[in-house]
Amino acid sequence: MQIYLPIADLPVNIFLVLGMGLAVGFISGMFGIGGGFLMTPLLIFIGVSPAVAVASVSSHIAASSFSGALNYWRRDAIDVALALMLLAAGIIGTATGVWLFTMLRAVDQLDLMIGLSYVTLLTVVGALMIYEALRAIMRTYQGQPATIRRPGSHTWMHGLPFKLRFKRSKIYVSAIPVWGIGFTIGFVGAIMGIGGGFLLVPMLIYFLRVPTATVIGTSMVLTLVTMASATVMHAATNHLVDAVLALILMVGGVIGAQFGARTGQQMRGERLRLLLGILVFAVGLRFAYALVVTPDDLYSIRNVAAE
């Protein structure tokens, strides 16, 4: 069944888009990520213009992360204090990112910058996650405890000043890496048009030693707030949010996210991280492939006014 999208200006198959929402929603619920780095390329693939895709995906992510966050809230699996502090830093990061975004667009190499940052970020983060998860799985097989919160495993980050105690996560860390992480997520999100959940979850785990119990719920709160405000900002400035597309995506997304969250909670942490690492790495490789392989058509057209 075809439905015409009023802002994207093209008809799409409603079941195809619903299916995409379900699939990405499942993954986002399972890993506690937004899934923007998957959904945006998928939409572009079916013919939606990149600008409309990025803008509309933000509302889809807001919906699935809110649905997921509610589930974690009921289980008391959200560290509100940590989420708020990350958010405050994230806003500063977003503002800086938007500023750089405008600068890069002026020199007409934004596509390349986005492509390169996707490749670098996804392959490096993916590879690190795979490596870490495999080590954790190996340790389990050798009979050692699988936890990464080992006593005495303090890194240099724990020696930094301005220490804060986050009760829910049972961590006692310096405020500097917390602000740093929040800033990085906001910055990267603004530049690449993604929520940054796939970056945030490993950062919280590895740098702050946030336990698996609270990391996903906390990450979802952050994703929810950034993506809901991104929706409003995109709509107010660029007028590119397609509400019809967003609604189809979010209906699929929230249903998928529910099943994903359940599957995720039944899986062991290190297995989950290994899967996410493989996924992130694979998407990174796909972007690298697109940059390296000779394109079918060396030419492309872009509407100057709509850019």
Place this chain on the structure above:
Amino acid sequence: MMRRIAPSLLIGLMGLAGLMGFLGLLISQPAAAEQLVVSLSNHRVAINSNFVGENLVLFGAIEPDAGKTIRRGAYDLVVTVTGPRETLRTRRKTRVLGIWVNTDSQEFVRVPSYLAILSNRPVNAIAGAEVLRRLQIGLDNFLLPQRIGADFGDTAPDDPFRQAFVHLQREHNFYSEAPTGVTYLTPAVFRAALSLPADVPTGNYAIDVKLFADGAVIASTNTALEVTKAGFEQYVANAARDDGLLYGLATALMALATGWIASAVFRRD
């Protein structure tokens, strides 16, 4: 030709009003022995939620002047449909350090977003190259101005950017050339089928119909077409454009509501 001018001259001598009429006649219809009458099946294409493109039919008749008979098989017709103008940038990738990067680009300034050229036989067979170029008949002869530095200029048909641009626009069905797009129902009545793709740009379309005989234009007429969003599609598009902030807040609220409903429906504990 002479027969038309002579009575006009006579009228012109009779008074100022007549002179004006004569001038008008010279400018608009230089000595047409035939007249063209066309009618479009639909002048307003409405895009609603089940829009998947539309086919339109243009009907037309060739009417000889009083006292003359139709010249069988001597006429050629070219229908040119141009959509709303937009500025499009064509970019070319080259390999830099192993990766493909957009290095060159050319801006096509205020070119039609949609361009369809329909004729009863290939345009090259209808008139000479000079006439076609002057009248911009055919995809190769259509003026597609490029920005060259601070200036604008037309490009040769074999310019690589122009070729790539036309090729890409044809692939998307935005540009088309149909050498058999016009068919004769009788020697004096013809029809042309226009097809608008599903992602057709909205706006005003101009349809220009030219009648050729012996390689020269003997009559021309034009009509218009409007593509607009209608109903719900129009409402959403207007809201997004005119009340961006409100629209964004509504979309964000819709997202929260959807998330909350899903969470409540699937709640197990």
